[in-house]
Every structure is written in structure tokens, then in C-alpha cells.
Amino acid sequence: MSLRIALLGTLASKGPASGYELAKTFDDVINQVWQAKHSQIYPELAKMVESGAVTVEETGGGRGRKVYTITEAGRTEIDAWVAHPEPHRAVRNETALRAFLLPLLPPDRAAATMRGLAERHAALLDDLLKDRAAIEARGASGEPPFGGYALDLGIRTFTVLRDWARETAEDLERRAAENGGKGR
Amino acid sequence: MSLRIALLGTLASKGPASGYELAKTFDDVINQVWQAKHSQIYPELAKMVESGAVTVEETGGGRGRKVYTITEAGRTEIDAWVAHPEPHRAVRNETALRAFLLPLLPPDRAAATMRGLAERHAALLDDLLKDRAAIEARGASGEPPFGGYALDLGIRTFTVLRDWARETAEDLERRAAENGGKGR
DNA sequence: CATAACATGTAACTGGTTACATGATTGG
């Protein structure tokens, strides 16, 4: 379902596009939020044509390029989906699972793992902060920035992840020091 | 892969259990972090027996109860997985996708959506805070709490989500007021 | 004896990934 919405949203915000172009977009912009391979996108586009959410037009270009345009019905679908978040989606979070199982490692190894995680999250956070700085530098301020709310959410999320990993590492190091590295 | 680790982790921390009991555990404790239905658990246990990560023992009890015990090989697997987080897992985040598409809604509807989201996250956060309070009340303090790091991460995450939704709603409301509810 | 809780499994389907397959156009 969400892939469908992500595709419709891209068509709504960027205008008509081919499957190839949509796949490219999923490699950069939306990548922080959702991704899909072309092998999933092409069949999905076919389904959307069938249900009337988009229309196709065949044009020239390598091996029969097809351009898809969102319809009013498609826009209505996005609207309904964005405005009506379902109550409680299944959580399947590898970082949280790692956090859960952390006490199964000896504290010093667990601490080292968290140090590494903190560093990686710090690096990802830096990337996002640079993205935002670049957008702010060239964009006229005051605009309702497309993707801006998602970027903000990403920055906040990585900040929390970095700090949590850092402080968990400190806690584990304190415990390791207290009882001389006993674990499990 | 992660389901396998989640099962091994549960067996490591809680001791031998049947598939039925593991399915129950996935309904409560680990539920915040990972979940699985019995229809996925039973085949996975069979695979783990085959690869030597666990051993089975058939006992009495409704329709041939089978009890699974983790082996040293299984413990090694957990250890390796927890300590070696892979660089960059695929992100597929419905909340972030919604955030991304928010500017496609008229600002007043977008703001209302974010208000609702903030409320739901606030409620989930309250639940987790109560969980932690209950654990702290009855548990001897100073213990390395099993699942405690994951709980901490959950609390921080929902706090960020609540605040982000709240502040995004405020931003959208300000914009809606400024230009009289024009959108899209 | 009926019902709830215990207990294990299979089948059909959806969503997503990896790999396979093909062909057109553009630039060096």
C-alpha cells in the first residue's frame, strides 16, 4: 500500500514521470523515507493504471518509454492516506532488538558496539545537517519546504539515536568498570 | 534473519521454551521491538534445529509439546549479530513518508493530522513511562535491566515523535493563518 | 460434556530483493 502512495506522492509533487525516473527518485530524494527497486515499481504502475489512479502515455525513447500522470482519483487516495494514520503499525526495529539483547554480551563488548553505533549515527546526522544547510542557503526562507518536515524528523531521530547509543555506552562502561568485565 | 536472532535471544535470556511459549512472549515482552506469529515461529524453529543453533526435546502436553534449548553455537550467533550492526539498513518509515507528503494536503488538514499524531504518540509515551515506573518500583535498582536499554530507546523515540508532530502542527497552523488556508 | 487454553502445523497470498533478460539511444 505504502509503495503505491509513495509513487503517487512523487507523481503529485514532481509531475508526470516514467517508471525509470521514479526508480531514480527512489534512489535519491525519497530514499531517506522509502525505497523500491524498478522490479517492484513497474508492476505497481501497471496496477495503478488498472485502478485509475494514474494514466499512461507511450512516448519514444529507449525501448518504448511510458510516462505516467496522476489522476484526481489518485490525488484523493494520497489525501486519504496521509490524513488518516492507522493506529498502531507493527514495529520491527533492528536497533531496538539489538538494544534488547545487549545484556547478553559481556559489558565491554556491548559498550564497544554502542560506541560504534553512536559514531555511525553521528555521521548520518552530519549528512542530514549538511543537506538542511544547503537547502536553507539556496532556498528563499519562509517557503513550506517539500520534504522539509521529513528532513526535520530525520534530524531529530538521528540525534536521539546518537545520544542514546553514546549514553548507553557510558552506562555499560561504568558497569564494566564496577565489576571487572563480568558478563552474560 | 532477525526473527532467528529474536528467538535465540529469548531462549538465551529466559531459558528453554516451546514454540507456543515463544509465540506468547512475542505477544508481550518483545512486542515493542519485534513480533511474529506462530505460523512463522514453528518453521523457523525447525530450521534452527537443522542448523544446530538449538536442540529439541519432545515432552508430554497438548499434541506433543516440544521444548527448545539454545546451544553454544546459537549463543555465538547472537553475539556476532548484536556486536556487528550492518552499516545501512533499508528505511521504510510510514510516519516519515507521511511527513514527506504533508505539503500535498491543505495546511489546515495537515495540521489536524499532526495534532492527532502527536496525541497518539503522547499516549504511547505515557504507557512506556508507566512501564518504567513499575519496573523501577519493584526492581532492585542498580541492576543491568533486561530490556531496559530498549525501553529507554523507546521512550526517547516516542518523545521525539510527539514533539516533532506537535511543532509541525504549530508550524502548519501558523502558515494556514498567514495565507488563509490555501494549499496544494 | 462443553469450552477454554494448550499445542503444532500447512497453504495461500502480499511485499520486497536479487538475478535474469532484452533492447534503444547517445557520446566518445
Added chain:
DNA sequence: CCAATCATGTAACCAGTTACATGTTATG
């Protein structure tokens, strides 16, 4: 003419969900 890029599709497979199917033991 060769390589890169544009461009679209299919097949096999893995993970996860829903629904189907079956049988046991304890309790009122």
C-alpha cells in the same frame, strides 16, 4: 563501434500475514 545510460520487464526467492486444520488437557 563500443560503452554508458536510458528503459522495461520477468522469475525465483525470502519474510511476513491471514486463514485453515487438527488434536490434547484441564476446568466447571
